[in-house]
Amino acid sequence: MADLSQGRTNVPVGGSQVTTAQTISGSKGLNFAEPLIFEMGEDGRTGVDLPDIEVSNDRLGGMRRKDMVGLPGLSEPQVVRHYTRLSQKNYGIDSGFYPLGSCTMKHNPRVNEKVARLAGLGDLHPMQPDSSVQGALELIDTLAHWIKTLCGMPAVAMSPAAGAHGELCGMMAIKAAIVDRGEGQTRTRVLVPESAHGTNPATAAACGFTVDSIPATAQGRVDFDAFKAKLGDDVAGIMLTNPNTCGLFENDIIEIADAIHDAGGYFYCDGANFNAIMGRVRPGDLGIDCMHLNLHKTFSTPHGGGGPGAGPVVLSEALAPYAPVPYVVHDANGFKMVEHEADSEAKPFGRLKGYHGQMGVFIRALAFMMSHGSDGLRQASTDAVLNANYLRAKLQDVMSVSFDSMCMHEVLFDDSFLKDTGVTTLDFAKAMIDEGFHPMTMYFPLVVHGALLMEPTESESKETLDLYIKTLRGLNQRAQSGDAEFFKNAPVHTPRRRLDETAAARKPMLRWSEPVDLAKAAQ
Numbered sequence: 001m002a003d004l005s006q007g008r009t010n011v012p013v014g015g016s017q018v019t020t021a022q023t024i025s026g027s028k029g030l031n032f033a034e035p036l037i038f039e040m041g042e043d044g045r046t047g048v049d050l051p052d053i054e055v056s057n058d059r060l061g062g063m064r065r066k067d068m069v070g071l072p073g074l075s076e077p078q079v080v081r082h083y084t085r086l087s088q089k090n091y092g093i094d095s096g097f098y099p100l101g102s103c104t105m106k107h108n109p110r111v112n113e114k115v116a117r118l119a120g121l122g123d124l125h126p127m128q129p130d131s132s133v134q135g136a137l138e139l140i141d142t143l144a145h146w147i148k149t150l151c152g153m154p155a156v157a158m159s160p161a162a163g164a165h166g167e168l169c170g171m172m173a174i175k176a177a178i179v180d181r182g183e184g185q186t187r188t189r190v191l192v193p194e195s196a197h198g199t200n201p202a203t204a205a206a207c208g209f210t211v212d213s214i215p216a217t218a219q220g221r222v223d224f225d226a227f228k229a230k231l232g233d234d235v236a237g238i239m240l241t242n243p244n245t246c247g248l249f250e251n252d253i254i255e256i257a258d259a260i261h262d263a264g265g266y267f268y269c270d271g272a273n274f275n276a277i278m279g280r281v282r283p284g285d286l287g288i289d290c291m292h293l294n295l296h297k298t299f300s301t302p303h304g305g306g307g308p309g310a311g312p313v314v315l316s317e318a319l320a321p322y323a324p325v326p327y328v329v330h331d332a333n334g335f336k337m338v339e340h341e342a343d344s345e346a347k348p349f350g351r352l353k354g355y356h357g358q359m360g361v362f363i364r365a366l367a368f369m370m371s372h373g374s375d376g377l378r379q380a381s382t383d384a385v386l387n388a389n390y391l392r393a394k395l396q397d398v399m400s401v402s403f404d405s406m407c408m409h410e411v412l413f414d415d416s417f418l419k420d421t422g423v424t425t426l427d428f429a430k431a432m433i434d435e436g437f438h439p440m441t442m443y444f445p446l447v448v449h450g451a452l453l454m455e456p457t458e459s460e461s462k463e464t465l466d467l468y469i470k471t472l473r474g475l476n477q478r479a480q481s482g483d484a485e486f487f488k489n490a491p492v493h494t495p496r497r498r499l500d501e502t503a504a505a506r507k508p509m510l511r512w513s514e515p516v517d518l519a520k521a522a523q
């Protein structure tokens, strides 16, 4: 976050402790020191030339504004430069390697964008009558067909807007099924492995369930005996991620599915890691009752900075009747949306969001599927797993791999290789930024100490991976040589350096206010 106390002055790049050469302007080469838009320009300057208006009939009843609105006074070129420079401060998958574990930051093929921009799709309005959007409804239906095919499941709810929203959808379907069975009061407990993504226990709790944590084995998988011991007739279900957040396949998954079903519960699978198994494993064959897919991860929609996303949920025979409205149906007369519970022949638990889902993400996901074909999708997941294992094999002699076995699409290290160096996982990640790499996921999952979770995806070349490996090996050598100071100072090449991330999250300064003129205030 920008240090607002600096007022209108250009803050030197890097703040106070700069170790590299300082410049007068604060900018360095193409790395511009960019103040807030409110700190630039002057009152009254404007980029447009509008005629004065005469307010003849003031109907605001004396509430008319007396002061200036306080908008920044800037010319058009100043505005263009400001936002262009800000856009250049973004690190994205289009600028470099982004090995953030659990996020599947893969290349978004440009054909997706081309299709999403076709006028017949890009200019749609969600309020158009069904008869005028037959092609769009067919697209949703076709995507649903391929999702069901890839997952080996009979039904899919398309409307959820992200992974966590899909979890909510799935757990609400489970709740509706349990209530329908007359067990709404008694089946209140949901089992969640301790390595779960934070959204899993949060979702279960939001649906009114109590969360019961299942411990992991020393091999980073669900402790099957501990899981079995927790089963009972108060259990609504289990929420399990497979491959799990340690990047490992849950080998006991079929036994887990059988056991939860025998106990009368349902099996929710978090499918955010589908990139590891797409085209190779069908969740329906594993006994899963519902699973969300993160279309924005596995099927390539760019999703940095919080959106957009789509989290369709595949459903088993048992849960399909409870899928929320709206959904697409078709008959001889074409496609239509079933919008209201009263119009449904099933038992929808309700509606999750306005409109029908994230159309832009649907288009990209279908373009990704069609351009890859079934062989291409299988190749993608195979390469994603190969790339993660390449990193593991090339780094495991210098960094401490947490679980000594083949991994799936991501590889987990802990911080024991940094023991006695004085360098922490955080310091190590900051030094990676100076090297032009986005850091991996840090301190997650919580089951290992100081976690470093890397997910290269299938889209990285061997050259990129080799440079990354060389960089991490070099940084490790530096850490082992006793140069902790170097890491404590990193990053030095960024516009801002170590930020107080806790304060920024807990006490965000969302409003700019004019810096106080101390001399004036003293008078």
Ligand SMILES: *Cc1c(COP(=O)(O)O)cnc(C)c1O
Pocket: 102, 103, 162, 163, 164, 165, 197, 199, 241, 245, 270, 272, 273, 294, 309, 311
């Ligand atoms: C990303 C992710 C989620 C949440 O998905 P969103 O689309 O960010 O809501 C849930 N579980 C796992 C394992 C994930 O990686």
